[in-house]
Amino acid sequence: MGGQYGVLFLTIGFFIIVVVVVAAFVFFIYTAAQLKKMAVRLDTFCSTTEESLKPVLEETEKTLKSVRTVTDNIGAVTGDIREVTEAASEVADNIRAVSMIVTDVREQVSLKTHGVMAGIQAALGVLMKHKK
Secondary structure (H helix, E strand, O other): OHHHHHHHHHHHHHHHHHHHHHHHHHHHHHHHHHHHHHHHHHHHHHHHHHHHHHHHHHHHHHHHHHHHHHHHHHHHHHHHHHHHHHHHHHHHHHHHHHHHHHHHHHHHHHHHHHHHHHHHHHHHHHHHHHHO
16 A cells, blocks of 8 residues: 555656646747747847937048048137237337337437427527627
């Protein structure tokens, strides 16, 4: 009797193991099929994404080249403005120098005019004394 129960337990255990192995195999096959479908979808997604990104990348490259050209032009314009500013500064310095020269000449002419006027007054004063 003990042997019959042992064989029965072994048979039931073997049957359970076979059912578990078959279930695991079916689950593995189902999972493999799902993974294959997912891989195909992922490949399709990557292909369409790559195709749609190519024009975007080309446009981005063109835009970056345009931005580079604009920044180069801005650099050139900035250099030109710097040269104009330096030239204007030199002109202002020259105008100051001319203004100082004109001021000096005006002061010298004024002094000479005052000197001549004083001389004329002195001469007239002497002439007036001699005439009296």
